[in-house]
Amino acid sequence: MSNDIIHPEGWKAAKGYANGMSAPAGGRVIYVGGQIGWNADQVFEVHDLIGQMEQTLKNVLAVVEAGGGKAEDIVRLTWYLTDKKDYIAKQRDVGAVYRKVMGRHFPAMAMVQVADLMEDEALVEIEATAVLPG
Numbered sequence: 001m002s003n004d005i006i007h008p009e010g011w012k013a014a015k016g017y018a019n020g021m022s023a024p025a026g027g028r029v030i031y032v033g034g035q036i037g038w039n040a041d042q043v044f045e046v047h048d049l050i051g052q053m054e055q056t057l058k059n060v061l062a063v064v065e066a067g068g069g070k071a072e073d074i075v076r077l078t079w080y081l082t083d084k085k086d087y088i089a090k091q092r093d094v095g096a097v098y099r100k101v102m103g104r105h106f107p108a109m110a111m112v113q114v115a116d117l118m119e120d121e122a123l124v125e126i127e128a129t130a131v132l133p134g
Contacts, residue, residue, distance in 0.1 A: 002024075002072070002133075003021050003022065003023045003024070003072070003073065003075050003107075003131060004021065004022045005018045005020070005021060005106075006018070006019060006020035006021060006022055007019055007020070014106070016095060016098070016106055016109075017106050017107070017108065017109035018106055018107055018108050018109070019108065020108055021075040021076065021107050021108045023075050023131035024131070024133060024134055025134070026134035027131040027132050027133050027134040028067075028068070028131070028132040028134065029129065029130070029131050029132075030063070030064055030067040030069055030073075030128075030129070030130040030131075030132065031127075031128075031129055032060050032063045032064060032127055032128035032129070032130065033063075033127060034080070034125040034126065034127045035056050035059035035060045035063065035125065035126055035127070035128075036052070036056055036059070036117065036119055036122040036124065036125050037051065037052025037053065037054075037055040037056045037059075037122060037123065037124060038055065038059075038119070038121075038122075039055065044121045044122075047121065047123075048123075049081075049083065049086050049087065049090060049123050049124065050090055050093045050094065050097055052122070052123045052124050053094065053097055053098075053123075053124050054097045054100070054101060056124050056125070056126050057097070057098065057101040057102060057126065058101055060074075060077070060126050060127075060128050061101060061102065063128075064128065064130045067130070067132070068132060069130045069132045071101075071102045071103055071105050072103075072105050073130040073131060073132050073133075074102075074105065074107050074128050074129070074130045075107050075108060075129055075130060075131050076107055076108045076109070076128060076129040077107055077108075077109045077110075077126055077127070077128050078109070078110045078111075078112070078126065078127050078128075079109065079110070079111040079112065079124065079125075079126050080111075080112050080113075080114045080117065080124065080125040080126070081111060081112070081113050081114070081123070081124050082113070082114060082115075082116060082117060082122075082123050082124070083113070083123065084113040086123075087111075
């Protein structure tokens with residue numbers, strides 16, 4: 001079984017996300033806590049949005065894979081960004097890095113600009129939900 005995209009009839013196409021996802025009942029659910037752009041040793045190797053976004057997505061995927069899942073099992077991502085204008089200015093790079101890590105899988109997403117994140121060097125934090133087939 002797979003997770004399916006839900007798109008209301010007559011709505012404009014969602015670009016880079018899904019308005020909704022359905023997951024099979026009885027599947028195993030993985031809740032991924034907020035991940036940021038540091039490595040496994042909790043060290044920031046990059047200090048720009050795109051570099052941290054790539055590492056953050058890799059961290060999300062690593063947790064899902066450690067639980068036996070894959071990118072296609074992710075049904076929801078919530079992004080917390082410290083600079084909306086920087087994100088918007090780099091949309092082309094954002095899309096390229098997203099596809100590099102997650103492929104062409106676009107789950108339901110929300111993005112929120114926040115004043116700050118708990119780690120001073122963090123520019124983005126992402127949490128996720130994945131549903132593995134039962």
